[in-house]
Amino acid sequence: MIPHPAREQIDLWASASRDCTLGIIIEGQDHARYLLSAHTGHGPCCQPYQDALSAVSVAMG
């Protein structure tokens, strides 16, 4: 069974990462995956996307 982030958690992540010019602390892989899908296509200037990408890369070694 794959744990799924709660609706409330996703709302928190969404409001915390609304500004694409601000970096964000990645809380875990679910958070990183959420950010990658929510900010996909925003380009290299999207800071939450870049932060999530590096968090995923670190986790994958």
Ligand SMILES: [Zn+2]
């Ligand atoms: Zn973005």
